[in-house]
Amino acid sequence: MFNYTIRRLLFAIPTLFVISFLIFAILDLAPNDPTGNLPLTIPPEVRENIRISLGLGEPFPIRYLKWCQQFFINEPLNLIEQWFDISIGDSENRLRVQSWATRSPVVDLIVERLPQTLWVLGLSYVIGILIAIPIGVISAYKQYSIFDQIGTFISMVGFSVPTFFTGLVCIVFFSSTLGWFPSIYDTTHEVTDLASFWFQVKQMIMPVMVLALFNASQLSRFMRASMLDNLSQDYVRTARAKGLKERSVLLIHVLRNSLIPVVTVIALGLPQIFAGAIITEQIFRVNGLGQLLIIGIQGADIPLVQTLTFIFAVLIVLFNLIADILYGMLDPRIRYE
Amino acid sequence: MKKALLCTAVAAGLFAGPAMAERGTDGQLKILYWQAVSILNPFLSSGTKDIEAASAVIEPLAKYNEKGNMVAILVDEIPTVENGGVSEDLKSITWKLSDGLVWSDGTKVTSADVAFTAAYCMHPEGGCAQVSNFTDVESVEEIDESTVKVNFSVAKPFPYGPFVGTQSPILNKAQFADCMGAKAPECTDANFGPIGTGPFMVSEFKANDVVSYVANPNYRDPAKPAFASVILKGGGDAASAARSVLETGEFDYAWNLQVEPEILNQMASAGKGKVVSSYGTSVERLMVNLSNPDPALGDKRSTLEGGPHPFLSDIAVRKALSLAIDRQTLVDVGYGSAGQVTCNVLPAPEIYASTANDACKTQDMDAAKKLLDDAGWVPGGDGIRAKDGVRLSILYQTSTNSVRQATQAIIKQWWSELGIETELRNIDGGVFFGGDQSSPDTFQKFFADIEMYTNNFDGTDPEKYMANWLCSDIPSPADQWLGSNMPRYCNPEYDALVAKMGSTAKLEDRAALAKQMNDMLMQDVAIIPLIHRGGVSAHANSLEGVKMTDWDSELWNIADWKRAK
Amino acid sequence: MAALASTESLQLMLQVTGLSMHFPVYKGLMRRQIGEIKAVDDISFHIMRGETLGLVGESGCGKSTAGRALLKLYQPTSGRVELDGTDVTALEGEDLRRIRTDMQMIFQDPQACLNPRMTVGSIIAEPLDEHTRLSRRQKRQKARELLDAVGMNPDYENRYPHEFSGGQRQRIGIARALALEPKFIVCDEPIAALDVSIQAQVVNLLEDLQQQHQLTYLFISHDLSMVRHIADRIAVMYLGKLVELASREQLYQSPQHPYTKALLSAVPEPDPEKEAIRERIILQGDVPSPANPPSGCNFSTRCPIAQEQCMRETPAWRELEGGRYIACHMVQ
């Protein structure tokens, strides 16, 4: 298993380089220009100067290599310096990956956004899982019952109605009409006491629940299918024949086996927590990583988009590996050499 | 300081009530810009949101008020030729800073800061987005600690480009000294938290998300600002921004609400806030083709050589077309708070706005009919007026856009009441405005009788804009159809006025000239203005002092904003 | 001991009366019931203590369903199953769980019936957790003993099922079934999925265990030749119904039911002389669907001697002399 993991990680390195190059190339070919949003009154010479000041004057391969150096060497060095509070070499003049729109290091922007994204999306993911698993289990166990029918209906709705719609409905109902929850997430809010904690809960409820519902509707379907798969297996009958309590049959035998593929799906879905939920973040103004990405795209902030996309790619590769390893750990039939 | 003081006095009289306000007593002000702020250095960004967010912190020497008039901010007096601030040859302007000005960190504001700002933006490697404000600037001299002189390479009848308006604020030299040229983007701390003279200072900035400000303890007016802190949140879309002020009341101010009029009205009916508009120079207008667009003319189609228009060359017809339009209806249907009726192609700033043409504000169908009758255009058997075999049949084109198509349909209705036949056409905006030489459908070629679109000009000075209708600017195949004189209006008197404005410096005289030119175009009905289009924002009922403007930052007078008592 | 065994062997172990298992068939959006599959339809028989009853029939005729319904792994549609005097069909909940220690099942597919995520040791010991108060060590000891009893290395207890061959897995399945020391075991084609070379080993193991533990078997198979080896009496099933039940000798020597005859004619004779003259009865047509059985005798559509009466009347399950049973109009 250890060797397998190391081998997979080594293989991931060239893959990621290829991905980073592809992202860079695609962004370079895309017809958006950081000066494209400037008012028409700005003369072409000024535009050209701005482009040059952003480093666009250099040829493509040089720009790519510069980005690689900044991202793979300078940024990690900077992180190490910050963590251990030391300085390595000429840290003053070491160029970091700079966003064009904000003229600040992209990594700092990302770090600034991580907390709200992780809190809101992470929590929605966890709650989604906590809702989905029991619903999936009961739906499968009582297949075609009223519970199952209602569960199926709700998850179809939750899955097919986009979050921008559910989000809007929530805002109109809970914020505009009832005035219970704020419709705008305050990223500067700090939890210091019970009251401020309560405020934090209130401002998180709507985005978290809207996303959790969406996640849960997907996952509960998956859980249900996996349960159904296992419920009809012979070993379940064996377990019943052993005279086990129905609860033990369900929880020890069926659920544990059914969770294997579900855990994989959950692990594969984890990078999306970091990618942010673009639409939900926009609606509730959570301004996490998803919103950062969308602003980067709109403003043609290529270093920002490039770096974010690449980090997502890394996470996806990583979590694919984690999912595989988890599968191997959970299912004794699978062995990696 | 006189003007600034006057302004303060007026503001205090209007809003403060009997008791004099005190700094920081009104708690927090919450502002929503649905486009999130990326950076607080306006020289490195041209996004309106960034420039406006910075305007609460750093200030220019003079700003524009809601009427488009200059008001002194860091100086006591705006330099003019009369007061000797602008040289007779119009090649230099000398600004004198007010006494006792300090930065928010307590250090003195000096002419060195002003000169540095110019050098910072004009540095060739800095990529300054506002460098066009410094066009023709030869040098900026520090005469003494508080006097600075800007020298131009040419005569500048309007020398208020540098250091005037939100796009040209003064930077703190000490803070930005190491950020010149290629280094500019690396000064993240400075770019995220510039030290300024404005009513607020940045306390925390999360790029592309939220700016937190606190009141500047060293602000020049000890009674201001009324708010102790400001949150400027970004993200989302215009409709939800409007909702947060008008419906949920979570925010005090929301900017740039491009939302359909009905939706906005419905939100406003919740009674929590007000929708406010500001008007710049955008005018939705009908251009009248004075040349002949007949396809039979081939190359000469819609050119001066092709001869005059068969019926639009008759001013009676043009006047009748304008008289038949009820502009208020057009506003109500398509624009709501984002539009108002206008009879001028140069509707603003106020000093340039003529009142000579206001008759057009009311529809007069009878007068229109009488005009046509008197001119000999009488209805034929099909109900369409004609004279000497020429039928009044109009091809009316515009770009594809739901509001424009609705406007077209309504106008067609009125014109048919007059006995004029109208054929409507809409062309994709990319083609219509695209300027493709090979396309017959561009607005420059104008192969139609009437066309409709919006145009405007940047800043407050209309000199360049009014030069659009020079004889020499008529589009033609010879100049690749690049001219800006769409109506093909050619009047030597008009051309003479344009030339005269180019050498007039005195603001009042310039205004008189601009009005005269506007009136000439209007009386000749070469252009039929319809709607003065504006920007829309909203503020909570509990917020006082908002004077929305299109000429400067919407936050230009944020120092005067306060909570209603 | 022997005397005791013989008196005990006279006792009834299992009495099945009129057992039916009908699966409803649903269709459409609203899942309306449109019919039922009569997988097991009104069967009656008994098994004596220590006896092995073979249950044979073509695949799909309802043998497994019958076996599961007996053990109340399904809720039977109707009928009565008495195990050692207790009516199993009426039991629910706790009582049912308790009686499961007395009756066990060995499944056809030894791979599928073992939970892939549990070690062999825990699979075997799990029923002990539920039904006994043994200590952890005792349970572990017991599991090792059982592994040993089925001829496996006790050290395999920490391995997972997928690490074993089919024959070994079936041994694990048997050890698991024996863990609670049941009286009665349904062996549902325990060797059908195994290599021929291993089949005999497993059958011998089952026989040895029967001896050691005084077990009573219902041995299900689709293969008459295998049953011959292990069963004392044999029941033949066709399309959810029993058609004939007789002792091994009776059945092989003088089959009465035309279906039994047809089945036996397909079994190769060990004696080459007999094999030479063996006449195969080839049945015409396909087995009808249990969802839509023919009227009258289920076998009438394929029966070589069917009469008009067979199409109309369902033949009764009746006892002939010599303790054998049959359901056929044509047999007197």
Ligand SMILES: Nc1ncnc2c1ncn2[C@@H]1O[C@H](COP(=O)(O)OP(=O)(O)O)[C@@H](O)[C@H]1O
């Ligand atoms: N759970 C079930 N639901 C519906 N039909 C079933 C079910 N189990 C078995 N059947 C049907 O009952 C019939 C008998 O099946 P089974 O008892 O498995 O036969 P055998 O074991 O003799 O091969 C078959 O037609 C099968 O399709």
Ligand SMILES: [Mg+2]
């Ligand atoms: Mg079977």
